[in-house]
Amino acid sequence: MAVLILISPKRTFVLPLLLLTAASFLTVPKTATALSTKYYDKTCPSLQSVVRSAMARAVATDPRAGASVLRLFFHDCFVNGCDASVLLDDTSTTSTTGGEKSAGPNANSLRGYEIIDAVKAAVEASCPATVSCADALALAARDAVALLGGPSWTVRLGRADARPGAGQAAANANLPGPGSSLASMVAAFAAKGLSPRDVTALSGAHTVGRARCATFRARVNGGDGNVNATFAAQLARSCPGGGGADGALAAMDAETPDAFDNGYFRALVQRRGLLHSDQELFNGGSQDALVRKYAANGALFFSDFAKAMVRMGNLAPAAGTPLEVRINCRKPN
Template sequence: MVASSRVLLVLDLALLAAVSCLAGTAAALSTEYYNKRCPSLQPTVRSAVARAVAADPNAGAAVLRLFFHDCFVNGCDASVLLDDGTAPGEKGAGPNANSLRGYEVIDAAKSAVEAACPGAVSCADVLAIAARDAVSLLGGPSWNVRMGRRDARSASRDAANANLPGPGSGLPALVAAFKAKGLSARDMTALSGVHTVGRARCAEFRGRVNANAGEAINATFAAGLRGACPAAGGADGALAPLDPVTPDAFDNGYFRALVERRGLLHSDQELFNGGSQDALVRKYASNGAAFFSDFAKAMVRMGNLAPAPGTPLEVRINCRRPN
């Protein structure tokens, strides 16, 4: 009976730790935030991500995209993981609907963390760690993840539609979108290197490969894609790799493809099209170590994006719904 009472007390304290707090009172992020609260956190998350990537390498790219789409909309608060509630959430936004995936990977990681450390770790921190692990498991760099985030209690479809750059974005729009988040043009180019893994839907590159005027594209590359993604339509869901050479390896192949005019999306090729980022793209294409270093630093900076002060936050027990 005494032992049972102690277990109940621990569970009650864990639930109390998950109650809402305000962004303005949240502690500063720290790499040591969970050292005492949940010492097994990072290996627990890595194990879940490793299982997913071993089963499907594209799961790593999916988790990475989740992190980007979360942080760019009202900060890194796991709002992208929420199912629709009384108001439309981010999952159904234009850049996310029928495109964003990997939710089940975060669900599995969060469940394992809850079993080890009930009520202690936010979904936002699980997602940040999972994104880092997805990169390193696919052959890319690693970095120390700063933790201590809290989870949003709601999500905004309008904010997702307004904040996420689309595949048709030009270079000025891309630079402006990242600048609005406090990220430099160099950060933008390095972070775009996430497209060295993963696939895109035909609906996102149809115009580019079907000889639209003004597209800087390798003719042979475009011709090879038109069969699966014809101008007439009807194949919106057909997939093509963002890196045509090593689509499941996190390397600098994406930048080599840009130099060869084989960027899949218009927004990709805009990084190497006679503009301000050409020299940096050439550097990354020839120096993978430079890309890895800049990418890791930019991921830390992006991971620092926080919700607006006064945003209702909590540590969600289930990443798909508020407590």
């Protein structure tokens, strides 16, 4: 009887071919340590242009799309590596404990899932059952930044998709929150092998996008001392301390909310950071000098941001994580 050998990071399975579905034949990409710029050169040579075109359509339709996809990538990679687990909907096995989408930093906050659905659909139409959702998200995040006027970088490919995801508890434990201190952010990044400089550079992603009132209410209603008084008063009018406006949005960088530039750092120097965690980068601590450099030198920020995105994009799932190439990014095959 013919068999197919499937290899996971820890075990080898021998399965009868007659019992395999079509999804079982999907090639599982290499581990993150073996990511390659040529991974899809033969199997999907049009991949980069397909993703870029899909993202260009999304950004043209909704200026917030780029920031949303960029944030999805960060929230994915910081929870058990870049494995597209944040894209998974809850299933019968996660409905009780909760999946990553229902974690505190993600619920009612992350958006853009339908954008990645569209990107993946375009990729599937061009190269069926070939490209992982994790790779599609990595490329989409890079293109989102470039389309908004930011830097570009070479994305190494060959990631795989987790089945199932890490879950709500892991996301709550790993993702820094809007009230995080500088020390806690540095520690969280260090646990991923990322430096304090990476903390500051990657935080620059907040130069685009919006945040909900619930995430900055305390800061603008007397909770922080390191905030520009005029800035706080303006925001408090639409985000009062008494509550009731949790969903009201404010731009992370009020100066140029939909342009990827160094305006975020200029705002920090003026103590106009929207979130407590933002202003922690410029609050008499170790990152003050770097924030000033980025505020004065956009090219330096762009260079450091691109390098940090590559390092973050190399974060791999833990050994033993079941992996596959998903057809639908919202559910296992």
